[in-house]
Amino acid sequence: MEVLLTPEEMSEADQRTIRGGTPGIELMDEAGRAVADTCARMMDHVAQVLVLAGPGNNGGDGFVAARILKKRGYPVRLLLLGEASRLKGDAATARDDAANAGVPIERLNLAKLPERLKEARLVVDALFGAGLDRPLEGDAAQVVHLVNERRAKTIAVDLPSGVSGGSGAVLGEAIRATRTVTFFRRKPGHLLFPGRELCGGVSVADIGISADVLEEIRPRTFVNDRELWRPHWNPPTVTGHKYDRGHALIVSGPAVRTGAARLAAVAALRAGAGLSTVAASPSAASVHAAHLTAVMLKAYKDEEQFAAILADRRLNSVVIGPAAGVGEETRRRVAMCLDGERAVVLDADALTSFAEEPEALFASIRNKTSGGVVMTPHDGEFARLFPDIAAQASMSKPDRAREAARLSGAVIVLKGADTVIASADGRAAITENASPWLATAGSGDVLAGIVCAMMAQGLPVFEAACAGVWIHGQAAKKAGPGLISEDLLPVLKDVIAELAEDRA
Ligand SMILES: NC(=O)C1=CN([C@@H]2O[C@H](COP(=O)(O)OP(=O)(O)OC[C@H]3O[C@@H](n4cnc5c(N)ncnc54)[C@H](O)[C@@H]3O)[C@@H](O)[C@H]2O)[C@@H](O)CC1
Ligand SMILES: Nc1ncnc2c1ncn2[C@@H]1O[C@H](COP(=O)(O)OP(=O)(O)O)[C@@H](O)[C@H]1O
Numbered sequence: 103m104e105v106l107l108t109p110e111e112m113s114e115a116d117q118r119t120i121r122g123g124t125p126g127i128e129l130m131d132e133a134g135r136a137v138a139d140t141c142a143r144m145m146d147h148v149a150q151v152l153v154l155a156g157p158g159n160n161g162g163d164g165f166v167a168a169r170i171l172k173k174r175g176y177p178v179r180l181l182l183l184g185e186a187s188r189l190k191g192d193a194a195t196a197r198d199d200a201a202n203a204g205v206p207i208e209r210l211n212l213a214k215l216p217e218r219l220k221e222a223r224l225v226v227d228a229l230f231g232a233g234l235d236r237p238l239e240g241d242a243a244q245v246v247h248l249v250n251e252r253r254a255k256t257i258a259v260d261l262p263s264g265v266s267g268g269s270g271a272v273l274g275e276a277i278r279a280t281r282t283v284t285f286f287r288r289k290p291g292h293l294l295f296p297g298r299e300l301c302g303g304v305s306v307a308d309i310g311i312s313a314d315v316l317e318e319i320r321p322r323t324f325v326n327d328r329e330l331w332r333p334h335w336n337p338p339t340v341t342g343h344k345y346d347r348g349h350a351l352i353v354s355g356p357a358v359r360t361g362a363a364r365l366a367a368v369a370a371l372r373a374g375a376g377l378s379t380v381a382a383s384p385s386a387a388s389v390h391a392a393h394l395t396a397v398m399l400k401a402y403k404d405e406e407q408f409a410a411i412l413a414d415r416r417l418n419s420v421v422i423g424p425a426a427g428v429g430e431e432t433r434r435r436v437a438m439c440l441d442g443e444r445a446v447v448l449d450a451d452a453l454t455s456f457a458e459e460p461e462a463l464f465a466s467i468r469n470k471t472s473g474g475v476v477m478t479p480h481d482g483e484f485a486r487l488f489p490d491i492a493a494q495a496s497m498s499k500p501d502r503a504r505e506a507a508r509l510s511g512a513v514i515v516l517k518g519a520d521t522v523i524a525s526a527d528g529r530a531a532i533t534e535n536a537s538p539w540l541a542t543a544g545s546g547d548v549l550a551g552i553v554c555a556m557m558a559q560g561l562p563v564f565e566a567a568c569a570g571v572w573i574h575g576q577a578a579k580k581a582g583p584g585l586i587s588e589d590l591l592p593v594l595k596d597v598i599a600e601l602a603e604d605r606a
């Protein structure tokens with residue numbers, strides 16, 4: 103399980119380490135050394151390196167890197183943004199050490215920068231890191247613009263300058279790096295877009311901070327990797343029964359919109375639910391009957407018959423929403439699904455149907471005494487249900503999802519290229535295994551089915567949602583470029599097989 107540290111948590115890790123007896127300058131020396139090592143690895147021969155240093159400790163790391171590279175025989179030049187007299191503490195010490203080692207240090211001059219960039223084979227961006235607290239403008243923005251325009255090979259120290267470590271947002275203007283070297287642990291901004299795209303490859307350097315500090319800091323943001331939820335997933339036992347793996351129920355849309363429910367129902371079965379059943383109106387059921395094999399079918403004429411299907415408690419996890427239709431009928435069915443012990447995945451039209459009265463939906467979710475609820479909105483659906491949270495542009499995606507989880511009581515899967523899963527207890531996981539080929543019609547329906555299957559198998563709700571999103575991403579990798587959502591279904595078998603092997 104990989105934890106991510108917000109800039110505030112990282113600063114706490116630094117401070118705890120310093121209080122524990124490691125001087126800050128030692129941490130800075132290690133950070134700068136890691137940057138210098140990366141520079142050396144990225145150049146096949148000794149050539150000119152240009153270090154751009156900012157006014158804080160990020161700049162301090164740049165001074166250390168310049169000093170070490172100089173000692174190793176690299177021609178180095180350092181350009182300082184702002185006045186040397188403003189440097190404080192460790193950064194001021196690092197500057198003096200670099201000057202004493204003979205590093206040529208100049209004040210950064212915009213007019214001369216293009217020429218300096220032309221001379222350099224590699225640029226080190228040590229302008230701003232975790233301390234970025236407002237948008238870059240003026241000279242700082244100009245510097246970034248000129249570096250990006252030059253398309254020079256660039257190593258970012260900690261973060262590409264201009265990228266927020268907490269949210270991945272670009273504040274004003276940001277460096278497009280070839281590689282980013284960060285320290286101790288990755289930050290959310292390395293995984294969240296647009297930051298992720300600007301980092302290039304990310305490496306994490308050990309700078310002498312002990313993992314013990316994490317016990318005190320208790321980070322709440324994680325990478326959605328396999329380790330996060332794998333301990334909760336089990337392959338079938340030797341003498342297992344299909345009911346041991348749960349029974350997924352997928353509520354279908356009308357006769358002309360049945361595909362979404364089938365995608366979810368087959369996905370649920372493939373993702374390991376012991377049984378999967380589609381519930382449909384008689385006209386929709388006759389369409390399904392021509393297509394379904396291992397998935398079962400139950401027709402219902404009216405609300406009473408729908409209630410009779412729900413009365414079977416073995417159907418322990420339900421998906422409602424894909425192509426369900428927006429309106430009162432869907433709202434009523436959602437309320438019926440929530441009124442019980444089973445786990446519920448609310449997707450697509452089940453979310454949009456409550457755009458006018460989200461509080462009613464949240465009340466039904468909060469009233470639920472057992473069985474988890476997962477909501478799987480994309481940004482548009484999220485803004486319909488949580489307009490006030492969506493309007494807070496400066497809030498990070500994990501914080502938006504956390505707030506929505508707190509408000510609604512559901513686990514929120516906020517979809518996209520960097521899907522975030524968050525729960526009301528404050529945990530949030532960021533996904534990095536998705537493929538852009540998932541942006542295709544019906545892929546969300548497949549995801550809803552997989553998440554439903556994970557809850558049917560008894561995973562706790564947050565872990566079930568994380569597992570579902572991860573498995574969806576792995577399936578896309580296996581299906582490969584050009585996939586359509588139906589292609590995700592057969593390859594789920596391979597993803598599940600690998601999970602099972604992994605344990606063995
Ligand atoms: N002892 C420590 O705490 C360590 C810190 N390290 C480095 O220190 C960095 C954090 O250092 P700092 O907290 O000093 O922060 P930064 O060096 O990232 O930036 C802070 C400085 O930039 C200014 N600033 C912020 N946003 C600005 C904007 N938009 N335009 C103009 N000026 C702006 C601030 O007023 C402040 O002077 C990390 O990213 C990492 O590179 C590493 O050396 C490891 C040890
Ligand atoms: N650019 C992207 N990169 C990776 N995954 C993506 C991208 N765009 C969308 N996805 C994923 O594809 C799925 C699309 O779901 P959704 O928007 O509900 O579409 P649909 O309703 O067509 O099924 C989600 O799991 C989402 O996270």
Ligand SMILES: [K+]
Binds near residue numbers: 160
């Ligand atoms: K930087």
